[in-house]
Amino acid sequence: MKLVTAIIKPFKVDDVRDALSAFGIEGMTVTEVRGYGRQKGQTEIYRGTEYVITLLPKVKIEVAVDCALVDKTVTAIREAAHTGKIGDGKIFVLDISRSARIRTGEPL
Amino acid sequence: MKLVTAIIKPFKVDDVRDALSAFGIEGMTVTEVRGYGRQKGQTEIYRGTEYVITLLPKVKIEVAVDCALVDKTVTAIREAAHTGKIGDGKIFVLDISRSARIRTGEPL
């Protein structure tokens, strides 16, 4: 199994989930993160002071899939999360050496 | 070393921690995440509108352990986090190719 991990723009979560459901991937885990990268941050102004918010809100999506599905998953995420603007995010694939479903104890 | 990663129900965190302490694992990192899976979400109602909350609150637990302890760790988490109801969560084991303790600089 592989753990496909993607950092995406927050408003793309639903699109990604739908794209994955489309070929039967019905589970994922979502984390609110903040990202630092080429996308330049927003400026907040409070009276005399400006703060450049360099850490921008992003969402991390983790999906465990069979090795056979990795390509499809990566492509699906890439397409669903794509806007073409800087800050769209990254996808990393990690190896899962072992997995288990807690309810049943069996591997996924 | 391995990184044992578990997605569990939030109210099981203390149980899992106690189960791990029981055989000497004294460190872990906890993240609030939201999970999408077979467990169906809750419905929130606001005046004319219902929102089905498909992303349910979960907790991710990460524990770095020696390879020798992986079995014991996985079993301990599984047992402690088990309720038998849908939504109990998953365990994934990843490889750690290198580790360091920041305070001392030594590997764990």
Added chain:
Amino acid sequence: MKLVTAIIKPFKVDDVRDALSAFGIEGMTVTEVRGYGRQKGQTEIYRGTEYVITLLPKVKIEVAVDCALVDKTVTAIREAAHTGKIGDGKIFVLDISRSARIRTGEPL
């Protein structure tokens, strides 16, 4: 590629970012987590009751880097996040078997 993952003290985030920028690493993802370890927690008191907060606020930093840069990255994080006090945190290096930039579709 490798995913260098560090659990550090929250107020060290800016220092770590600066240390990484210093040799050209311009991207990272930051997550608010809580950590359990040797560092003993704070006690909160509410009328008749004391709660020991064993899960302390930490920040997880994830940086994807070329294998060649792993050493430099680990060292930079270790030095920047170091205070010498208990609770400084850990660094884990994971393998990335594949990566993609969503905007362009190319690997990093």
Added chain:
Amino acid sequence: MLHRNGNLALWAMGLALFATPVRADDPTLNAADTAWMLTSTALVLMMTIPGLALFYAGMVRQKNILAVMMQNFAVCALVTVLWMIAGYTLAFTEGNAFIGGLDRFFLNGLTKDALSGTIPESVFMMFQMTFAIITPALITGAFADRMKFSSFLVFMTLWSLVVYAPVCHWVWGPGGFLSAAGVLDFAGGTVVHINAGIAGLVCASMIGIRKGHGTENMAPHNLTYSVIGASLLWVGWFGFNAGSAVASNGAAGMAMAVTQIATSAAALAWMFVEWAVRGKPSVLGIVSGAVAGLVAITPASGFVDPMGGLIIGLVAGVACFWGATWLKKTVGYDDSLDVFGVHGVGGIVGALLTGVFAVQAIGGEGKAGLIDGNPGQILTQAYGVGVTVLYTAVVTAVLLFGIKTVMGLRVTPEEEREGLDISLHGETVH
């Protein structure tokens, strides 16, 4: 002995407010009435800031909370200045049946000793100002999450002067044609609530639905704020309704009592209906019901007795539940925070039921509704409602159309997605 609490004199003054020029014949200051009206003014201001601002802010998504509060706060400042310049004089000085004159342009001639009935004119002007503030503030709920702030300011400026001031004059100003026609509106059912409710409906329709409406999760971010807001609206409404007696006496006391009763009845009605229909009694439901009751009792509060208040409240709770759920869904407009469903529907219900439950024992000679032998009052009330609905709807639409043409009404899709807090105001709730 009659000089200060003589019911006759006070009563004349009370009537005077609604049927004739506000300056009564006997120009004596009543310090006690003044004390209550100073207090009422503070209470009604509190209804808008922070009351309404919180009530609305709690219902939007986190990224728009500050923008909602900004709109309410800015309306408060803006309308104050407009009211000083032209609003007050257009609404409350002698003019014709449709609009006042310019005698009090820039409050010219409003001296420290000028009286309005038994209270200083400065206090009367201030009390009425707080009504002129909350009315446009109510509308902000209809276009929450998507209106440009600059267009918002222009719209509010024009609406205050072109819609609020005349409608206020018709009902409460000297010689207004609706008051002459016998329309009963004790504290602002038509002037405030129907007016704002209809304007909100027009705004919601013309600005269009929120991006993601019906597909994205737009659950309220923090209903704690809405409960605080609704509570402060409730408390402040004592100034609104009991203050509309413009005196510290039994009329004020009775207005306070029926307000409390109708509000509670409506809160319970909404709660139980929702419980029956949807399976759970919600917090947003009970506070919405309370506001519905406050709205509906407003026109009636000086004319009905406690039993009348109870029934008006029960009807309003059910009707506004229907307005904010079934009606909105069926028609399909996106009135984000139910300005029409609560204030429009509640205001109309209240105005009509005033024609049913008004009794002379409370409102005085000639203020009778159906149950006091004057069924015709219902038609008079319907006439008042109809005229207000028509005028507001048309003029609001014209104003919005003009602004849309000149400068646009709506933020860009990116700004809307990012949230108005950061895109319009450069700030966020962290």
Added chain:
Amino acid sequence: MLHRNGNLALWAMGLALFATPVRADDPTLNAADTAWMLTSTALVLMMTIPGLALFYAGMVRQKNILAVMMQNFAVCALVTVLWMIAGYTLAFTEGNAFIGGLDRFFLNGLTKDALSGTIPESVFMMFQMTFAIITPALITGAFADRMKFSSFLVFMTLWSLVVYAPVCHWVWGPGGFLSAAGVLDFAGGTVVHINAGIAGLVCASMIGIRKGHGTENMAPHNLTYSVIGASLLWVGWFGFNAGSAVASNGAAGMAMAVTQIATSAAALAWMFVEWAVRGKPSVLGIVSGAVAGLVAITPASGFVDPMGGLIIGLVAGVACFWGATWLKKTVGYDDSLDVFGVHGVGGIVGALLTGVFAVQAIGGEGKAGLIDGNPGQILTQAYGVGVTVLYTAVVTAVLLFGIKTVMGLRVTPEEEREGLDISLHGETVH
């Protein structure tokens, strides 16, 4: 010249309220008194919503915040209707020494011109209603996080009519036996605080401890809310205590002054004791101390001078700290938000110390405590406390037992774990 500020007349009225039927001999409306009582009514309503709702909501875990606010808001609406129907008449009309009559059933006969002392009866009824609202609302803190909402509504309905109304009649109603016995309770030490505190203790005991009590982290989610709540309680309490003078005069002013002083003294006392005992002065501590002071000065506020207030406050701060920490821990009940520790203990301390510090220079002829040469007053006070404690404890237990048998008191363990916001009301704070 004597007709309106004649101290004698006013004074007679003040006394009348506590010792004899509320209708005074001289039926003249005093508009100034009315202005202050209208204001006081608004202030006391603000104590419950949003004051108490926030005070309590800030102390629970995030998953139960809305449920706590819901309970307070719903009690407000519910008791209003009950008070209109039967509560007011049972408490405040002529009946026997134990309960009033039905003269004002559904507020029948409460006309616009009816007076109660120098103010409209509508205002008196409303002012008293706000007390009838806050008393059951206080109890909600005892069973926070675990009571079924339906059972809650049933319990509150019964408790209002079967416990609050009679106890109120005994102390403040015409012919009530506790007032006849000379028990002094200016603004509700027994009627409100001991009553609620004891009922809370019984509730906490009978509903059982929260799941996870003592093992899980149940730290307050957002004490900011509790500070806002405590602040609004403090401000609103001026209506509670100074309003209980039912007049706008030196008695009201002095009640306000001693309230402020006792509250501050108690806040500082709790803060310093906690600092000494536990090492840090906490925010929850200082606001709890303030509430303890407000509670303890309540029965005394019309009878003691500033020095008396200072001492009562100091004692209350220390006693309630002890009640909410040592006592609770030792006995082991789970009174979630310390209704008994603060209102029960504070109310008893205040009632007894009223018997010590009452002076005739403040409270008038015959209202003397130990330091004014009447040590027997302490026993009279203890008698009042004892009777109230006994009656409330027994009847509350019977009511709860009945409800438990018929419909259950408590949510399921799953609902409790999920949190009442989502499980009972289908909403969450995001």
Added chain:
Amino acid sequence: MLHRNGNLALWAMGLALFATPVRADDPTLNAADTAWMLTSTALVLMMTIPGLALFYAGMVRQKNILAVMMQNFAVCALVTVLWMIAGYTLAFTEGNAFIGGLDRFFLNGLTKDALSGTIPESVFMMFQMTFAIITPALITGAFADRMKFSSFLVFMTLWSLVVYAPVCHWVWGPGGFLSAAGVLDFAGGTVVHINAGIAGLVCASMIGIRKGHGTENMAPHNLTYSVIGASLLWVGWFGFNAGSAVASNGAAGMAMAVTQIATSAAALAWMFVEWAVRGKPSVLGIVSGAVAGLVAITPASGFVDPMGGLIIGLVAGVACFWGATWLKKTVGYDDSLDVFGVHGVGGIVGALLTGVFAVQAIGGEGKAGLIDGNPGQILTQAYGVGVTVLYTAVVTAVLLFGIKTVMGLRVTPEEEREGLDISLHGETVH
């Protein structure tokens, strides 16, 4: 007939408050004035808790929110007790031109029937107490996030007695030398705002900048709280300014009106200037503008007409924007929440402009400024400002220096980094 609303008598009383001992010749209680002053007292208390506490708490980082609220709440309790013991007597009894006497030590002799003008002395004492509370509370914004709580309590104790009480005596006490010199300060421009603003500047300078100032992100955590706070300040300020008429009449009404107008003008001015200069109108900007307007109109509120109020507001909005942005940045002190930029600058602007816009038609015989033919008043005002600035600056510095030497002013760097909530009070907002 003249006995109660005779303008002459009331007027004399009004003047009396500022120019001569507070006890007027004709010792008759006016119940209506009393009703308004009881209300005003509640309103001004609400300004500090929860108003100011929230205004400030919303601007700090999450880790310091409770500590900010704690400071405001503790000041409220602390100053109450100090005022009872010595503050009131030092400020308001006969003494010399610089300080009062000890006649009312521990409020000795303040009976229930004692009058101050037309209201009970207890009420006057309470009203003034709320001013004595808010003034030091304002200072807390200057050293937010870094002061030791113990040192804070000591500083506030000394400052209240050694700075506030005398300055208050100079301006409002019997025989105070600033009032004798003809300095006009209706509701506290010098006594409250300049006093607090300058003390804040000294505090910020002496305690040093926050760790991370200028490098770390110190964005306000939750401006929702600040908007609630600013709104409650606005509403409560009606008690502050209109209450300073110490009567329920046209003077109070006019003070309320000019307060509302100046506040709104300042809010809009700040908003538009910021929009022009920085590209976006911010929520923090508009609420800061409103507070700036409230501050600036304070000294003028009983002396200027609506046009005067409008101009004062506009000037204050621009001046305080400049104070909180350019001035602070240029000089480089870290006045965390702009106590000096808003209250110092706004107070000085207001005091001087009172000398420009005061007209006898509002303030009465002899209260004239430049536009009413008395240009010299500007110099008199400048004299009042200068004396206050000098005294406050020097004495505050001496007090801080002493405390620093004896016990230190500042928390440790670790405590500052962890946040004061957990390190000083053992609590957090979750």
